[in-house]
Amino acid sequence: MCDIFPAFFFVRKRFMADNTQKFTVFDFFRLYPDDDTCLEAIFQLRYGHLTTCPNCGRARKRFHRIKARKCYECRACHHQLYPLAGTPLAGSTTKLTVWFFAIYLFATSRNGVSAKELQRQLGVTYKTAWRMGQQIRELMVAQEATDLQGVVEVDEALLGGVARGGKRGWGAANKTCLLGMIERGGQVLVIPVEKRNGATILPLVQEHVQPGTVVNTDEFQIYDKLPSMGYGHQTVVHSKYQWAQGEAHTNSIEGYWSNLKKSIRGTHTFVSPKHLPRYLAEFSFRHNHRQQPAQMFEKLLEGCSRCH
Structure with a gap:
């Protein structure tokens, strides 16, 4: 005793x-x-x-x-x-x-x-x-970020194995679409989504980003509705090779996508869609507490x- x-x-x-x-x-x-x-x-x-x-x-x-x-x-x-x-x-x-x-x-x-x-x-x-x-x-x-604020960058990415033949890019087989939201200099939240459309993505932005926040995106047209939802909105046109326009850019979330994909390939080689949410939460948690x-x-x- x-x-x-x-x-x-x-x-x-x-x-x-x-x-x-x-x-x-x-x-x-x-x-x-x-x-x-x-x-x-x-x-x-x-x-x-x-x-x-x-x-x-x-x-x-x-x-x-x-x-x-x-x-x-x-x-x-x-x-x-x-x-x-x-x-x-x-x-x-x-x-x-x-x-x-x-x-x-x-x-x-x-x-x-x-x-x-x-x-x-x-x-x-x-x-x-x-x-x-x-x-x-x-x-x-259980400890994911849920209340993003300040200047938030929002973007989508594809994750998954190489599809042999068939459609490439968005809508390709063996790919999972991810929605990423990151505070500039702060926390990140990544969510797998079934469809890359406004009906799927905008409610998630509304759920996890505080009203009044300035949201930075690319030219994807669904984000044109953000001002009517109570958000500030700044855009860069990636299709015209525009990566920054003053304070408007999505470089933070693009950098996060790069680190996430390299980490998964280097550490796990492949993660199945069934278990992917846990791995995404792991990388988000590590990013959110990276200094501590x-x-x-x-x-x-x-x-x-x-x-x-």
Whole structure:
């Protein structure tokens, strides 16, 4: 049995507050050396707000760890709290240190983490590595940007394998159409769409971009309706090789498309349409927290501590 306020928790809290630019593997293993420390972190994230026992009302500091059950017990009434219950980690036979290191790899990688890479790094089976990767990506889906503002660039892109023969470009087989919306210097949101038309795209813009925002697009005619929807609208004509006109351009979202496609080709080779939304959320999440790897890790850990 042990107290629930070990010195590591205060070291961890101070580290997360002070380190926004780096989070090295040495920092990780210093903060999370074993399963007990990892469980303590989940307990603090999930029940750290409690001041008293939810059963008897005694001070929360009287809780102590029952190692054999991965739970904490009140010394007064013996009420038990299970930090992993209802979370993505519940019922997993994989060690918590392995889970935490997988989350660390996702938080610090620039181009994503494949299942084969997880398998090599963690020493688990491919099936386990693939499942862990998908569960971590689900945590990123839950934290996507939803309220874009300022100057927002909107554009569409095609993603998918090469179609042999048949139609090329928009409407080609084996391609998925993506709608991208990015704040200049800020967050990005990418959504797969079934059709590249106003009835599909404009409601998504209205849902995720604040009214009054200046929206930059190419010459695609569906965006001509943006002013009547309460948005400012600036356009560049790509068909005439116009890439910028004063402050009007879509270079930020074009650059994002380039990085996304290179990362998918280099890391995963191919992503099926069925699982694509998770991978898009992963790259968006990484972009949105690109300057704060320690905070990115912390947000994923907070997601792991929530009931699902």
